Amino acid sequence: MSGQGPGWVTIVGIGPGNDALVTPEVTSAIEDATDIVGYIPYVERIAARDGLTLHPSDNRVEIDRSRHALEMAAAGKRVVVVSSGDPGVFAMAAAVLEAVEHGDTAWRDLDIRVLPGITAMLAASAACGAPLGHDFCAINLSDNMKPWALIEKRLRLAAEADFAMAFYNPRSKSRPEGFAKALKALQEACGDDRPMIFARNVSRPDQTIKIVPLTKVTEEMADMRTVVLLGSSQTRIIERDGAPLVYTPRSVAG
Amino acid sequence: MSGQGPGWVTIVGIGPGNDALVTPEVTSAIEDATDIVGYIPYVERIAARDGLTLHPSDNRVEIDRSRHALEMAAAGKRVVVVSSGDPGVFAMAAAVLEAVEHGDTAWRDLDIRVLPGITAMLAASAACGAPLGHDFCAINLSDNMKPWALIEKRLRLAAEADFAMAFYNPRSKSRPEGFAKALKALQEACGDDRPMIFARNVSRPDQTIKIVPLTKVTEEMADMRTVVLLGSSQTRIIERDGAPLVYTPRSVAG
Numbered sequence: 001m002s003g004q005g006p007g008w009v010t011i012v013g014i015g016p017g018n019d020a021l022v023t024p025e026v027t028s029a030i031e032d033a034t035d036i037v038g039y040i041p042y043v044e045r046i047a048a049r050d051g052l053t054l055h056p057s058d059n060r061v062e063i064d065r066s067r068h069a070l071e072m073a074a075a076g077k078r079v080v081v082v083s084s085g086d087p088g089v090f091a092m093a094a095a096v097l098e099a100v101e102h103g104d105t106a107w108r109d110l111d112i113r114v115l116p117g118i119t120a121m122l123a124a125s126a127a128c129g130a131p132l133g134h135d136f137c138a139i140n141l142s143d144n145m146k147p148w149a150l151i152e153k154r155l156r157l158a159a160e161a162d163f164a165m166a167f168y169n170p171r172s173k174s175r176p177e178g179f180a181k182a183l184k185a186l187q188e189a190c191g192d193d194r195p196m197i198f199a200r201n202v203s204r205p206d207q208t209i210k211i212v213p214l215t216k217v218t219e220e221m222a223d224m225r226t227v228v229l230l231g232s233s234q235t236r237i238i239e240r241d242g243a244p245l246v247y248t249p250r251s252v253a254g
Numbered sequence: 255m256s257g258q259g260p261g262w263v264t265i266v267g268i269g270p271g272n273d274a275l276v277t278p279e280v281t282s283a284i285e286d287a288t289d290i291v292g293y294i295p296y297v298e299r300i301a302a303r304d305g306l307t308l309h310p311s312d313n314r315v316e317i318d319r320s321r322h323a324l325e326m327a328a329a330g331k332r333v334v335v336v337s338s339g340d341p342g343v344f345a346m347a348a349a350v351l352e353a354v355e356h357g358d359t360a361w362r363d364l365d366i367r368v369l370p371g372i373t374a375m376l377a378a379s380a381a382c383g384a385p386l387g388h389d390f391c392a393i394n395l396s397d398n399m400k401p402w403a404l405i406e407k408r409l410r411l412a413a414e415a416d417f418a419m420a421f422y423n424p425r426s427k428s429r430p431e432g433f434a435k436a437l438k439a440l441q442e443a444c445g446d447d448r449p450m451i452f453a454r455n456v457s458r459p460d461q462t463i464k465i466v467p468l469t470k471v472t473e474e475m476a477d478m479r480t481v482v483l484l485g486s487s488q489t490r491i492i493e494r495d496g497a498p499l500v501y502t503p504r505s506v507a508g
Contacts, residue, residue, distance in 0.1 A: 020279035023372065028274070062504075088379040090504070094387030097501035101492050108494035114380035116372050118277065125342040126368035133348030135408055137391035137417060145505035154389055154415045161411040162404075163391060238355050240362035247351035250316075250344070251399035 007073035009110060011093045013086040013117015014045055018203035021118045029080055029115060037069045038082035038092070046082065062092065066099035070107045086119035090140045090168045120227040121166035124199030128209050129238070129245040131197060131229050134252070136164035141182055142175065151178075152185050159189035164248050165230040170222035180219040186230065187214055195237055195246055197229040198222060211237065211244060261327035263364060265347045267340040267371015268299055272457035275372045283334055283369060291323045292336035292346070300336065316346065320353035324361045340373035344394045344422045374481040375420035378453030382463050383492070383499040385451060385483050388506070390418035395436055396429065405432075406439050413443035418502050419484040424476035434473040440484065441468055449491055449500055451483040452476060465491065465498060 010029045015021035030036070035053045036046050043056035057065045069079045083091035093114045100107050125132040137158050143151060158165055171179035193213040198221050200208045210221065214230065222228050231248055238245040264283045269275035284290070289307045290300050297310035311319045323333045337345035347368045354361050379386040391412050397405060412419055425433035447467040452475050454462045464475065468484065476482055485502060492499040 015277075018279070020282070021277050021370070023269075023275050023277055025272070025274035086376050086380075088376060088384040088386050090387070093380070093384035094501045094504050097383050097387075097490075097492060097499055098503055100499065101490060101501075108492060109496075112499065114384060116275070116376045116380040118370050118372070119376065122340050122342060122370045122373065126340075126347070126370040129351050130342040130347035130368060132342055133344070133351075135391070135393045137389070137412075137415075139389045147506070147508040150416075150506060154417070157411045157415040158391075161391075161408045161415075163408070236351075236355060238351060238362060242363075245351055245354065245366065247348050247355075249352055250348050252401070252404055254401040 006111065007076040007078060008113070009069050009073040009079045009081060009096065010113045010115060011081040011083060011087045011096050012115045013083050013091070013119070014042060015118040016085055016120045016123045016203045017201065021123065021203055023115070023117065026115050026117060032078055033080040034077045035072050035079045036082060037065055037079060042082045042084055062095035063099055066092070066096040067103060069096065070099055070103060070110065073110050074104070074106060083117070086117040087114055088116065089119040089138065120168065120202055121229065123202045124197065124227045124229055127199055127202060127207065128197055128211065128243070130247040131195070131231050131235055132164050132166065132248065134164060134232060134234065134248040134250060136166065138166045138168065140168045141178055142169040142172070143178060148181070151182065155182060155185045156189045159186060162232045164232045164235065167228040167230070169224065170226060170228045171219065172224045179222050183217055183219060190214055192233060194231040194233060194235055197246060198226050199229065200226045202227060209243065211246060260365065261330040261332060262367070263323050263327040263333045263335060263350065264367045264369060265335040265337060265341045265350050266369045267337050267345070267373070268296060269372040270339055270374045270377045270457045271455065275377065275457055277369070277371065280369050280371060286332055287334040288331045289326050289333045290336060291319055291333060296336045296338055316349035317353055320346070320350040321357060323350065324353055324357060324364065327364050328358070328360060337371070340371040341368055342370065343373040343392065374422065374456055375483065377456045378451065378481045378483055381453055381456060381461065382451055382465065382497070384501040385449070385485050385489055386418050386420065386502065388418060388486060388488065388502040388504060390420065392420045392422065394422045395432055396423040396426070397432060402432070402435070405436065409436060409439045410443045413440065416486045418486045418489065421482040421484070423478065424480060424482045425473065426478045433476050437471055437473060444468055446487060448485040448487060448489055451500060452480050453483065454480045456481060463497065465500060
């Protein structure tokens with residue numbers, strides 16, 4: 001079937017790991033595809049079948065991967081680009097659109113869609129209660145693509161705004177010192193012991209959730225498989241026999 | 255079957271309207287429930303069946319509704335609390351946990367779970383590209399439960415941090431002036447013509463997406479069925495024959 005009929009590119013979110021978090025809309029797009037493009041571990045989640053070609057690629061080649069998807073769609077293929085979580089949150093949707101803006105002008109006329117998914121911070125929030133239940137922000141802690149000074153500025157302003165916060169890509173082997181610097185900035189700016197939550201392998205069978213007072217956090221608690229949440233000054237912990245529940249109340253007193 | 259075996263409360267997100275955005279995990283919880291609790295239009299989305307009791311309730315009774323759900327679970331019922339979007343984003347998860355914290359201490363021992371869903375801002379972002387593709391924040395513009403001064407402070411700090419932004423509950427009949435005040439603060443703080451996006455009835459058949467330069471926005475563009483997004487200073491618009499694509503690049507120059 002590939003090459004017949006109009007091609008398209010659909011960028012989908014396959015959630016943080018558990019297939020029960022993949023929306024029917026995304027499942028349907030994958031069933032209609034002739035080609036699947038994405039980072040190796042995400043493409044591995046797609047079942048092989050006749051008529052479907054899998055194109056796994058390595059990390060940090062997002063623009064090459066995007067161009068490849070657009071080229072195939074221009075040639076009539078029905079291409080699904082798979083992202084972990086939600087494709088619009090630190091994932092492939094922005095990369096594909098960057099490739100469109102700076103690439104072949106004919107790509108603008110392609111049928112390009114983005115289908116949302118369950119992003120890691122919301123799966124992590126659900127796993128421990130509702131720590132993002134009031135105003136919050138999401139910050140990518142990797143300084144691969146932005147200056148560290150901007151990250152630190154955002155951390156300090158987010159603390160001043162008293163947002164709850166979610167941190168993606170908190171720490172990697174190539175950036176071992178970044179999370180320690182972020183922690184120091186947050187401990188200074190927050191000045192209290194609000195809970196920080198480390199959700200590792202969220203939604204997977206080996207999921208772990210750690211809730212740690214901000215002053216007791218150490219940098220090795222995070223790695224690239226962890227999404228980190230931080231409460232606001234208002235966040236509450238409900239202690240009980242089982243795992244505690246963490247939530248940020250809906251209201252703030254006047 | 256109700257009343258037999260241990261009861262539980264599961265707070266689920268049924269997404270912004272399209273049933274193809276409901277995760278299989280949530281569908282499964284609804285199938286296992288004896289009782290469904292929630293705001294009238296959300297409960298209306300649940301199919302009736304033998305053994306399932308629907309308990310629709312009006313808006314602004316979130317704590318009463320939460321207590322009712324917890325009481326039924328304590329009596330052995332399997333209760334699903336339905337929220338629009340994601341239950342942890344300006345929705346029922348924080349309300350149920352507030353009821354747990356301040357209610358009967360026996361409620362702490364109940365099996366309480368939160369299952370994530372597709373929140374309106376991510377469906378809206380996907381519908382026009384990836385405007386939340388870099389660091390962003392989510393702010394509830396209703397001042398029913400927090401002072402207006404805090405909202406305005408957060409808007410100004412979010413602009414200074416150069417976050418993309420998502421606004422929930424931008425405007426209602428009971429708060430006709432709030433969105434105009436928010437707009438004025440944003441226009442002053444941003445000082446440019448970045449795109450504001452009005453996603454009304456997102457994911458539904460009557461979805462509309464309007465992309466408007468910030469200085470051209472007028473307050474009546476938003477209502478309670480609209481989620482509003484605002485780009486950062488870096489957000490790009492890709493013009494083409496069809497609807498434009500909006501995205502915020504993944505990188506910021508040093």
